[in-house]
Amino acid sequence: MFFGLCCGLLTVGCSGDDKAKPLPDLRPAVEVTKAERAIIGEVMRRNLVAINQISQAAGQGDIRSVALLAQQASKAPGPGALDRQLREKLPAGWRELGKGVDEGFRQISQAAQMGGSPLLINQGMASVTQACVACHTSYRIEVGSK
Numbered sequence: 001m002f003f004g005l006c007c008g009l010l011t012v013g014c015s016g017d018d019k020a021k022p023l024p025d026l027r028p029a030v031e032v033t034k035a036e037r038a039i040i041g042e043v044m045r046r047n048l049v050a051i052n053q054i055s056q057a058a059g060q061g062d063i064r065s066v067a068l069l070a071q072q073a074s075k076a077p078g079p080g081a082l083d084r085q086l087r088e089k090l091p092a093g094w095r096e097l098g099k100g101v102d103e104g105f106r107q108i109s110q111a112a113q114m115g116g117s118p119l120l121i122n123q124g125m126a127s128v129t130q131a132c133v134a135c136h137t138s139y140r141i142e143v144g145s146k
């Protein structure tokens, strides 16, 4: 009986796959120009590089570099600071999450300056990436005409 039910469910799952469609993207779109999207992309890639460099330095026990890199990353301007017109298009929730990234980097830098506890550095890294994940879950960008 249980076996039969499982097989039935599996069959339904398989036949559904034949007509699999991509899931709709339900995230609200922030409409920007092509040039503004390029600014956003650059900031994003820069943050990803910072996370990678900090992880590498932390893995090598190079706490001084962790402190420096994290401090630089926390002060680096976000898309809104780089472009005033773009700033006005970014929803308040977006800007909050951007601050979350800065705050996370500050947390890492502080942890590195106060003895470099790997646990605290890791917690800071989790704060940063939590903000990345939260925003990627909440918004998408769309290139429009204005």
Ligand code: HEC
Pocket: 040, 041, 042, 044, 045, 047, 048, 051, 093, 094, 095, 097, 098, 101, 128, 129, 131, 132, 133, 135, 136, 139, 140, 141, 142
């Ligand atoms: C406040 C919102 C927000 C935050 C915070 C954020 N992102 Fe993004 N990111 C986006 C959006 C929106 C896109 C475009 C994705 C889409 O439309 O599907 C994007 C795209 C990217 C891309 C692709 C860039 C390209 O080449 O076009 C990378 C890489 C990326 N993010 C990394 C990160 C990392 C790493 C963090 C955290 C340090 C982060 N992002 C934080 C909103 C955010």
